[in-house]
Amino acid sequence: MTDTHIDTTKDNNSCNGILTIVVLTSENPDSQQTGCSLLSNIKDGGYAYIPAMGKLGNTECQYAVFNMSADTAKKLCGKYKRASFVYSELGNDGSIHSVYYEKPAPTLPFDKYSNNFVQKEVCDTREEMSDADDNFTITGEKFNYSIPFTKLKAVNQTICESLRRMVSIEKERRNRAITEEDALRFTINGVGLTPYLWRKATTKGFDDKNYEH
Numbered sequence: 001m002t003d004t005h006i007d008t009t010k011d012n013n014s015c016n017g018i019l020t021i022v023v024l025t026s027e028n029p030d031s032q033q034t035g036c037s038l039l040s041n042i043k044d045g046g047y048a049y050i051p052a053m054g055k056l057g058n059t060e061c062q063y064a065v066f067n068m069s070a071d072t073a074k075k076l077c078g079k080y081k082r083a084s085f086v087y088s089e090l091g092n093d094g095s096i097h098s099v100y101y102e103k104p105a106p107t108l109p110f111d112k113y114s115n116n117f118v119q120k121e122v123c124d125t126r127e128e129m130s131d132a133d134d135n136f137t138i139t140g141e142k143f144n145y146s147i148p149f150t151k152l153k154a155v156n157q158t159i160c161e162s163l164r165r166m167v168s169i170e171k172e173r174r175n176r177a178i179t180e181e182d183a184l185r186f187t188i189n190g191v192g193l194t195p196y197l198w199r200k201a202t203t204k205g206f207d208d209k210n211y212e213h
Contacts, residue, residue, distance in 0.1 A: 078110025
C-alpha cells in the first residue's frame, strides 16, 4: 500500500471528481492480444481514462482509468488476461491509498475462486505534490506510474461539471438532494442500468484525445 498526498484534483468549488484510479497494462505480455479490446471495454463502460507513464509488472504501457471499483478492475483484468493492476483511492484530505493486485498464478487464466487477484505489495509512503516535471507519481516495488497534474486537473474539472449538472437535474426533476460525491460513488459502486447511465453522464464532456499528449 502506498499513501501519497495530492490536493490538485479538487476544482475551485471543492468538487472531487476523482475518487479512484485504476492502472491497467495496455498489453498482455503473455499473449498476442493487444489493448484495443480492453480500451473499447473501458470506453463502452463510460469510464474516463488517460495513458499513464511508468511500469506495471513487466510492461511499460498503461492506462489510468478513473472512478472504477476494484471489483470491476478484477473482472476486466480477468477477462482480458492481465496479470496485475494498481487500485488507488483518493481521500477528501488529498491522501492517496494505493494497492498492487496480482493473480497468484500470473500466467494462468483468471478464476474467481482459485486464481483471483490478491494484494501482493504493502508499503507506506507519503510525499508532497509532485516531482520536478510536475507529475503525480506513485512508486512501489512492482509498479510505478506517473500522470501530469495538468491532466488530472482537466479530467477532474470535466467530471465535476457533469456531476453538478446531474445533481441539479435530480433536485429539479425529482426533488432529490444529493451531493456530487454521493452521485459519483453511485456510479462506482452501483450495479445495473442506472449507475451505468449516470457514469456515462459524468464523462459526457470527456474526449480522450484531449488528454493523450
